[in-house]
Amino acid sequence: MAPEEICGILKSEFGEAVEDACLDCGRPYALVSADSWPKIARFLRDDARLGFNLLCCITSLDMLAENKLAAIYDVCRIPFEGKADLLEFVHEFAVRIEVDRDSPSIPSVAEIWPAADWHEREAFDMMGIVFDGHPDLRRILCPDDWVGYPLLKDYEFPVEYQGIPGTTEHELLSPRH
Amino acid sequence: MSWIENRFEEGVMVTSLDWAINWGRSSSVWPMTFGLACCAIEMMAVGASRFDFDRFGAGAFRAAPRQADLMIVAGTVTYKMASRLKRLYNQMAEPKYVMAMGACTVGGGPYFKHGYHVVKGVDLVVPVDVYVPGCPPRPEALIEGLIRLQDKIKHQTRAKKSMNTFREAAIA
Amino acid sequence: MADTVLESAPDLLMDIDRVEQGDVETEELLINMGPQHPATHGVLRLVLRADGEMVIEAVPHIGYLHRCAEKIGENLQPYQYIPYTDRMDYLAGMNNNQAYSIAVERIAGMEVPERAQYLRVIFAELNRIASHLVAFGTYGLDIGAFTAFLYSFREREMVLDLCEAACGARLTYSYITIGGVHDDVPDGWFDRCLEFLDYFDPKIDEYNQLLSFNQIFVKRTAKVGVVSAEDAIAFGLTGPCLRGSGVKWDLRKSTPYDGYEKFDFDIPIGRPGGTDEIPHSVVVGDSWCRYYVRLEEMKQSVNLIRQAIRNCPEGATLAKKNKTVKLPDDEVYVEIENPRGQLGFYIRGDGSSIPARVKARGPSFCNLSIVRHISNNCLIADVAAIVGSLDVVMGEVDR
Numbered sequence: 001m002a003p004e005e006i007c008g009i010l011k012s013e014f015g016e017a018v019e020d021a022c023l024d025c026g027r028p029y030a031l032v033s034a035d036s037w038p039k040i041a042r043f044l045r046d047d048a049r050l051g052f053n054l055l056c057c058i059t060s061l062d063m064l065a066e067n068k069l070a071a072i073y074d075v076c077r078i079p080f081e082g083k084a085d086l087l088e089f090v091h092e093f094a095v096r097i098e099v100d101r102d103s104p105s106i107p108s109v110a111e112i113w114p115a116a117d118w119h120e121r122e123a124f125d126m127m128g129i130v131f132d133g134h135p136d137l138r139r140i141l142c143p144d145d146w147v148g149y150p151l152l153k154d155y156e157f158p159v160e161y162q163g164i165p166g167t168t169e170h171e172l173l174s175p176r177h
Numbered sequence: 178m179s180w181i182e183n184r185f186e187e188g189v190m191v192t193s194l195d196w197a198i199n200w201g202r203s204s205s206v207w208p209m210t211f212g213l214a215c216c217a218i219e220m221m222a223v224g225a226s227r228f229d230f231d232r233f234g235a236g237a238f239r240a241a242p243r244q245a246d247l248m249i250v251a252g253t254v255t256y257k258m259a260s261r262l263k264r265l266y267n268q269m270a271e272p273k274y275v276m277a278m279g280a281c282t283v284g285g286g287p288y289f290k291h292g293y294h295v296v297k298g299v300d301l302v303v304p305v306d307v308y309v310p311g312c313p314p315r316p317e318a319l320i321e322g323l324i325r326l327q328d329k330i331k332h333q334t335r336a337k338k339s340m341n342t343f344r345e346a347a348i349a
Numbered sequence: 350m351a352d353t354v355l356e357s358a359p360d361l362l363m364d365i366d367r368v369e370q371g372d373v374e375t376e377e378l379l380i381n382m383g384p385q386h387p388a389t390h391g392v393l394r395l396v397l398r399a400d401g402e403m404v405i406e407a408v409p410h411i412g413y414l415h416r417c418a419e420k421i422g423e424n425l426q427p428y429q430y431i432p433y434t435d436r437m438d439y440l441a442g443m444n445n446n447q448a449y450s451i452a453v454e455r456i457a458g459m460e461v462p463e464r465a466q467y468l469r470v471i472f473a474e475l476n477r478i479a480s481h482l483v484a485f486g487t488y489g490l491d492i493g494a495f496t497a498f499l500y501s502f503r504e505r506e507m508v509l510d511l512c513e514a515a516c517g518a519r520l521t522y523s524y525i526t527i528g529g530v531h532d533d534v535p536d537g538w539f540d541r542c543l544e545f546l547d548y549f550d551p552k553i554d555e556y557n558q559l560l561s562f563n564q565i566f567v568k569r570t571a572k573v574g575v576v577s578a579e580d581a582i583a584f585g586l587t588g589p590c591l592r593g594s595g596v597k598w599d600l601r602k603s604t605p606y607d608g609y610e611k612f613d614f615d616i617p618i619g620r621p622g623g624t625d626e627i628p629h630s631v632v633v634g635d636s637w638c639r640y641y642v643r644l645e646e647m648k649q650s651v652n653l654i655r656q657a658i659r660n661c662p663e664g665a666t667l668a669k670k671n672k673t674v675k676l677p678d679d680e681v682y683v684e685i686e687n688p689r690g691q692l693g694f695y696i697r698g699d700g701s702s703i704p705a706r707v708k709a710r711g712p713s714f715c716n717l718s719i720v721r722h723i724s725n726n727c728l729i730a731d732v733a734a735i736v737g738s739l740d741v742v743m744g745e746v747d748r
Contacts, residue, residue, distance in 0.1 A: 026456055026681035053582045056684065057710035059695045074682055074693070074710075078582050078591075078598050094682065115585030118718040126419070141412035141747055142294060143257045150293050150420055157293045161256045164301050166293070173297055210387050214414055214744050215439035215520060217391065218483070222509075222519075225486075225502030240387040258392060258413045261384055287433065291421045313520055 001049070001091040003028035009049060014040055029072065029094035034106050037097055041109045044075060044095070052093065054078050055109075058119035060127040062101075064153040069104045069129055072096045073116075099129070108134035126151040195334050202246070202272065203327040204234040209245035211265070214252025216279040216313040228316040233323055242268040247326070248303075249319075253281035253288060254296040266303045274330075276322055277305045280312040287312065375400050380729070384413045388491045388733040391743035395720070395736070399729060407724040407732050409717055414747040422707025427453040427527055427696075428672050430707070435521035437709060438745040440483050443476035443512070444687045446525035451606055452683040452694040453527045457674045465529030465668075466608040467661040471542070472512065472524060473607075474650040474657070478549070479508040480688035481643040481650075484740040488640055489560050491737035492569050497560045504552055507545050514538055528668030539658050546651050553647055561641060562628060570637040571622070571630040574723045574735035578634070584722065585715035588690025589646065590739055593619040593639030600686040612656050617645035636738035643688075643740070675702050689713050689740060711745035 007021045007030050017036035022029055032040055044052045052075035061070040076092035097106055108131040110117040120131040121140040128149035131137055139146060148155055158166040165172040181191055208230075212220055223230050230236040239245040242265045254262055266275065277299050280286030285297035296302060306329060309322035383394035392413035398406040418437055422430050427449070434449045435442035447469055454461060461469075482501040489497030509519045515534045516524035524531050560566050576586065581594040591598055599616045601609040619638030622631035631637050676698025684693040690712025697706040716739045724735055 026679045055585055056691065057682070057693050057695065057708070059682070059706075059708040061697065061706055072682075072695070078596060113585070114583050114722070115715055115718065118714065122714075139412075141415040143412070150417065151423075155293070162260065164256065164259055164296055166297075172301065211385060213392055214416075215436055218439055218520060221483075221487075222502060222506070225506075226499045227503065227506045253414060253416050255413060255415055257415065258384060261413070265385055287436070288416050288421070291424050292417045293420065294415045294417050315519060 003093060006030075006050065006091070006093050009047070010040065010043075013043060027094050029096045031096045031098065034097050034099055037095075038107045038109060038112070040095070041073075041112045044093075045112055050093075051077050055113035055115045055119070056092075058116065058123055060123040060129055060151065062127060062151065062153050063098070064101075067101045068098045069101050069127055070096055070098045071106055071123060071129060073109075104129045105132055106130070107132050108137075110134055125149070128152070198335070199331045199333055202333075203330040205237075206233075206235045206247045206274070206323065206326065206330070207237045207239050207245050208235055208247040208249045208276075209242055209265070209269070210238045210240055211248050211262075212251050213254065213258065214279075214281070216251035216281075219313045219316055220249055220251040220278065220319065223316040223319050228320065230320070230323070233320065233327070235323055242266075243270055245269055246272065247274045247276060249276045249278050250282045250299045250303075250305075251278040251313075253279075253286070254299050254302065255294050256296060257294070259296050259302045262299070263302055272330075274306045274326055275299070275303055276307045276309060276326060278309045278319060278322070279314055280310060283308050283310055377405065382407075382732070384410075388737065390487065390736065390741055393717070393736065393741065393743055393746070395732065397729065397732065402728050404724055404727050404729055404732060407720055409720050411714075411717070411743070411746050414743045416744070416748065418709060418748040419707055422704060422709075424703065426702050427674060427676070427704065431526050432521065432523045434709075435523055436744060437711070437748055438687060438689065438692070438713070438742050439520060440480040440742055441476050441688045442520060442522045443472045443525055444480075444685065445692065446523060447473055447607065448683065448685045448687065448692045449694050450525055450527045451685060452681055452696050453674060453676070455683055456676055456679055456681040456696050456698055459528055459668055459674065461529050461607070461668060462665045463608070463662050464533075464664040465666045467657050468530045468534065468666060469525050469607045470609065470612070470657045471654050471661075472515070472522075472530070474653045475508055475511060475542075476522075477650045477688045478647050479505050479512075481647050482508070484643055484688075485556060485560070485640070488737045488740070489566075491733045492566060494560055494563070494566060497556070500552075500556065500559065504549055507549070511538070511542055511545060514541070526667075527672075527674060528670075529666050531667070533666045539661070542654065543658060546655060550648070550651050553644060553651075556644060557626075561637075561644060562626070567628045567630060567637060569730075570640060570734050570738065571628060571635055572632055573636045573727065573731045574738060575632055576634045576719060576723055580719070580722065581634070584719040586690070586719060587712050587715065588687065589642040590639050590690065590716045590719075592616065593642045593738075594634035595619050595638075600684060600691055604684075606683075606685055611660070612653050614649045614653050614656075617642050617649065636734050639738040639740075646688075673702070675700070676704055684710070687712055689742065689745070690716060692745075709745075709748055711748060713739070713741040713743075713746045714748075717741050717746055 003023050011018050017033050020031035044050050054076050056074040059072040073095045123129045125139045125141050160166045277283050282299040288295040307322045307326045311318050378399050380397040384392040394410040396408045397404050434445040438445050482505040486498040486501030516522050576594050578594045578596050581591050595618050597616050597618050619633045621633050622629045678700050680697040682695045684691045693710030695708035696704050699705040
């Protein structure tokens, strides 16, 4: 199914909640509002025409200039329906959600796609996006006592962590002459 | 050493205690499986068919720190891992040696500049005996590293009180 | 140590029914497995909640090899970033180079010469063989069979020799690069490769005799860690883990890249026990199926390389101006079939030569997330069998 068609279905079903769409860029996506995202996600998964059963990836994005954070959900459909040899019917799509950078919060979809569990934790760890309703939202890659969200554009590297020097600003690592 | 000559039966060799102990230690350096990243694959390759670490008495990879003499830190050490590394090092029995395998453990390697979560050299956490550079080092390089370590062990002596002041400082 | 385990283990309700089986009163125990453990494939840490020998829950903790690859991607030009992709999934460097190169080529609209595409296929498949050989060998090691490891590494060294002849590196190749491949292969390389394939093809049957159909091995892996097709897709499993659950899904077929549409190959999937040579106790989606899919895939890779060598055209191997690529203000997300599953790269350009955001979707990351779901009510020893059958590479889980 072409991205235009998928976007058309979403617009007719949810109207205003689909705020914008970019269909001619490198990766076609629909911009949806954060509030209606769980509803849309469930529709994306359960609708017979769409049936996006695989959540490939959640990409978090720091848009410092617009003071926004974005999360991009890549979904695709793996046809199996009992028969394992339906390779021709393939489609994929992306949904984008933009939230305020100062208080980023997006409803969790871990119940709809269990794969979202770890992806959301990663986005929280790296960018600080809070996923409301996530069953176990804590840092996944960095240690629990890590300070800051490393993938933000204005992140400052730690000078030291638990007594181990971090950046080159530390005396043990700074260039000696 | 004329006073000792002809005092023993034939077939008995006389040597210094240092030499005998060092010979024993250097010929059975049992490494600990401390594979962290890419270098661990090369470390496995050294232990496997073609390179066969057993030829140097170091093929018995031990999973437990208490059975191991040598910790080959193979791969990038991160801050999250550093405390575990130190704990395992402290659990090893003396005499113990550390080999820093690969650029990351030598000094941060390719992750030096932008790696906010990477320890810039394992010598910031535990004392290191031998550095093996490379990204990852070839198996030949690791074998060279082991031979250097064996040379180092062979030159140790029990006469001096302790060469381990840095090591003790690290434990404390 | 115990304190840290208790702190980081999730607070979950006790399953009282399971605890109070029989007359004996038992007590739950938290066991910390890893991050330094010989059967966790690197630095994976699992916290097991066990009741005697039964595991009630296994919770993976990751991040012990978090090497900031995405942050580095935002600071380097695409051409400089290629070596870092090697180190993400260090068992399949070629495939990772390929994924990132394709992503950059798509966003910059670059064409790849035809010979380079064929060489990419050859090396991607060679690396797939090398990666699956490690998976096969270390899986044997996890289960307690040491011999398989020695056999697999013997053949793997030959693959590495072939890669070394082409690019000089054994593990971290950076051979496949933006706009093609770095250099043409040396004279006589194709003959050497064919010689290896002739030698290697019958070896796969030898592995099957050695390990796959070994009674002990089958008992340790069959019906262990069963994943249904629905669960596999819901948890985002891809690659051999998904195909082991009986789903015929391979990006090389469904959305071909680098000319995979020109090749003729099968997609092996997990089959139920009793059919063909499969042992009777096997069910679709268990650890044995995931393992066996890899062995069958190696045969397909041999087949693919033979075809590629036969049809490889002459010509250039590198597009021009590949080092000075400018990324337009656009974004692209590309997935390719890595030995472990779908490896995706997201690149956001901003008009300069340095990307604004690089995101990698590691297949092992998603594959590992199912451990908590499938390791309920299994034995502690089965946890090693389950994690080994997923064939995770921690460099890519943590990135």
